[in-house]
Amino acid sequence: MTRERLYLFDTTLRDGQQTQGVQFSLEDKHQIAAILDELGIDYIEGGWPGANPTDSDFFEQAPKLKHATFLAFGMTKRVGRSAANDEVLAGVVNANTPAVCLVGKSHDFHVTTALGVSLDENVAAIADSISHLVGEGREAMYDAEHFFDGYKANPDYAIACLHAALEAGARWVVLCDTNGGTLPAEVHEITKAVIASGIPGDRLGIHTHNDTENAVANTLAAVDAGARQVQGTLNGLGERCGNANLISLIPTLLLKEPYASTLETAVTEDGLASLTRASRMMDDILNRVPLRSAPYVGASAFAHKAGLHASAMLKDPSTYEHVDPACVGNARIIPMSNQAGQSNLRERLSGAGLEVEKGDPALGRILDLVKQREAAGYTYDTAQASFELLARQELGILPRFFSIDRYRVTVERRKNRRGETISLSEAVVVLFINGEKRLSVSESLDETGSDRGPVNALSRALAKDLGPLQPYISDMKLVDFKVRITNGGTEAVTRVIIDSEDASGRRWSTVGVSPNIVDASFEALLEAIQWKLLRDGAPAA
Numbered sequence: 337m338t339r340e341r342l343y344l345f346d347t348t349l350r351d352g353q354q355t356q357g358v359q360f361s362l363e364d365k366h367q368i369a370a371i372l373d374e375l376g377i378d379y380i381e382g383g384w385p386g387a388n389p390t391d392s393d394f395f396e397q398a399p400k401l402k403h404a405t406f407l408a409f410g411m412t413k414r415v416g417r418s419a420a421n422d423e424v425l426a427g428v429v430n431a432n433t434p435a436v437c438l439v440g441k442s443h444d445f446h447v448t449t450a451l452g453v454s455l456d457e458n459v460a461a462i463a464d465s466i467s468h469l470v471g472e473g474r475e476a477m478y479d480a481e482h483f484f485d486g487y488k489a490n491p492d493y494a495i496a497c498l499h500a501a502l503e504a505g506a507r508w509v510v511l512c513d514t515n516g517g518t519l520p521a522e523v524h525e526i527t528k529a530v531i532a533s534g535i536p537g538d539r540l541g542i543h544t545h546n547d548t549e550n551a552v553a554n555t556l557a558a559v560d561a562g563a564r565q566v567q568g569t570l571n572g573l574g575e576r577c578g579n580a581n582l583i584s585l586i587p588t589l590l591l592k593e594p595y596a597s598t599l600e601t602a603v604t605e606d607g608l609a610s611l612t613r614a615s616r617m618m619d620d621i622l623n624r625v626p627l628r629s630a631p632y633v634g635a636s637a638f639a640h641k642a643g644l645h646a647s648a649m650l651k652d653p654s655t656y657e658h659v660d661p662a663c664v665g666n667a668r669i670i671p672m673s674n675q676a677g678q679s680n681l682r683e684r685l686s687g688a689g690l691e692v693e694k695g696d697p698a699l700g701r702i703l704d705l706v707k708q709r710e711a712a713g714y715t716y717d718t719a720q721a722s723f724e725l726l727a728r729q730e731l732g733i734l735p736r737f738f739s740i741d742r743y744r745v746t747v748e749r750r751k752n753r754r755g756e757t758i759s760l761s762e763a764v765v766v767l768f769i770n771g772e773k774r775l776s777v778s779e780s781l782d783e784t785g786s787d788r789g790p791v792n793a794l795s796r797a798l799a800k801d802l803g804p805l806q807p808y809i810s811d812m813k814l815v816d817f818k819v820r821i822t823n824g825g826t827e828a829v830t831r832v833i834i835d836s837e838d839a840s841g842r843r844w845s846t847v848g849v850s851p852n853i854v855d856a857s858f859e860a861l862l863e864a865i866q867w868k869l870l871r872d873g874a875p876a877a
């Protein structure tokens with residue numbers, strides 16, 4: 337059976353940039369465009385040339401794309417001037433991209449209230465703007481803003497706007513759920529009605545927002561009805577609650593029926609397998625911690641915590657997995673926790689290179705220890721590195737790299753020489769390596785003179801002088817630090833989880849628990865270092 341082509345359109349660099357708190361640099365934009373092109377996206381919307389200096393610079397130094405078509409975004413011309421004389425439209429056209437997408441009104445209320453023009457004037461503005469683009473030799477698209485709300489208020493008018501664009505030469509007309517309030521059944525019904533009005537599905541796109549958490553569902557509803565271009569963003573960035581998440585849509589469209597056997601995109605198997613990396617790179621650019629529960633690509637997307645699940649998973653992974661994690665570049669995790677049985681444990685140990693026979697009494701001891709420590713406030717389902725250290729300790733195979741003699745942290749608030757109030761912490765760590773005593777002192781001020789706090793001072797002192805072990809930890813950095821007050825038995829205790837990373841991109845999590853936040857942090861920091869030394873084969877003391 338021949339499959340119909342479905343086009344993927346990315347607006348991370350335009351609508352994604354409308355996310356509160358997101359401001360891409362020129363370098364970020366180039367990096368994101370390269371990720372999208374590698375993934376197999378058909379259209380990359382780069383931003384609005386003329387709207388701000390970064391977007392203008394980005395179009396001046398346009399990315400060199402291997403596969404995708406590069407687009408500029410803008411709005412239809414203002415009423416009262418010709419398309420050729422509208423300076424905002426000129427800014428967009430002058431970006432000289434092969435394709436241009438123009439947003440225009442399609443809801444009568446917006447035409448009369450937001451634009452303050454007549455319904456006919458708006459239709460003429462759409463047609464003139466699109467003809468102008470086509471005359472300039474561009475592939476033209478019309479984003480029909482507020483289309484679904486407009487259709488519900490005045491279907492004939494909303495549809496007339498689409499036809500005006502199509503007849504003026506638009507390659508695509510795109511139905512936008514701008515306010516994000518439309519639900520999947522309505523999107524399906526209205527998209528069908530649009531196609532029945534004479535707009536072919538292979539000229540029709542869908543652009544949804546996630547205000548009812550239905551952006552992905554709404555996109556699929558439009559595809560079910562016949563739309564053949566889908567717009568979205570990496571990790572669902574976008575105005576307010578975001579846009580349809582391409583990172584979820586792509587595997588669904590490639591792996592799930594009826595899409596997999598009836599539609600084809602330009603995303604290859606390798607592109608699909610790069611999805612987890614693409615999503616994490618996006619978070620990295622935004623300096624965000626990746627969402628563990630993200631479908632397909634999150635660290636928990638294929639984590640099997642419950643004992644019953646883990647036991648069946650070992651017999652056949654398809655018992656509790658809807659797709660193979662490897663096909664989206666993700667990995668299966670069988671975490672340890674108080675929900676685990678011996679199957680989770682053996683799988684986790686095996687992942688750490690520790691083969692323990694079924695029925696070995698050590699398994700029961702480790703399980704009991706995990707459950708006791710979780711009752712005391714620890715958590716091992718995320719802190720897998722701490723779990724591995726605990727299991728090795730119980731199996732008698734944890735090397736001792738160094739021993740801590742003592743540590744001390746002081747926190748001070750005082751006036752500096754200019755009379756300003758400053759805070760400052762100082763940490764001292766004393767440890768022994770091969771019988772040799774080492775003392776390290778560190779402060780909490782960074783290069784700019786800002787106080788990074790007592791845990792930072794402690795982390796620096798601990799990692800400052802490990803003598804012969806120093807080369808093994810020099811590329812380590814602390815990437816996330818989470819603190820939670822939790823119950824340890826009957827008392828409230830502080831639990832600290834630290835995520836560390838090294839130059840190879842490897843990430844690991846460790847946990848510490850104590851009534852004292854600094855002490856809990858010290859335990860987690862210590863284990864982070866021990867795990868790194870262990871994994872990189874550092875010599876035992």
Ligand SMILES: CC(=O)SCCNC(=O)CCNC(=O)[C@H](O)C(C)(C)COP(=O)(O)OP(=O)(O)OC[C@H]1O[C@@H](n2cnc3c(N)ncnc32)[C@H](O)[C@@H]1OP(=O)(O)O
Nearest residue numbers: 384386387388411412413414439440441450451481514575
């Ligand atoms: C649904 C979406 O997300 S569309 C994407 C929206 N993105 C952005 O707005 C980000 C980039 N925008 C900008 O930098 C600025 O808004 C600019 C440069 C485009 C325009 O700036 P300004 O000229 O100062 O106008 P301002 O932003 O105050 O208002 C928008 C103007 O465009 C008009 N307008 C809005 N939509 C359209 C349209 N589709 N066609 C023609 N004119 C429109 C409005 O009526 C308003 O005009 P008015 O001031 O005469 O009432």
Ligand SMILES: CC(=O)C(=O)O
Nearest residue numbers: 439479481482512514
């Ligand atoms: C065009 C667009 O971003 C919207 O209507 O939501």
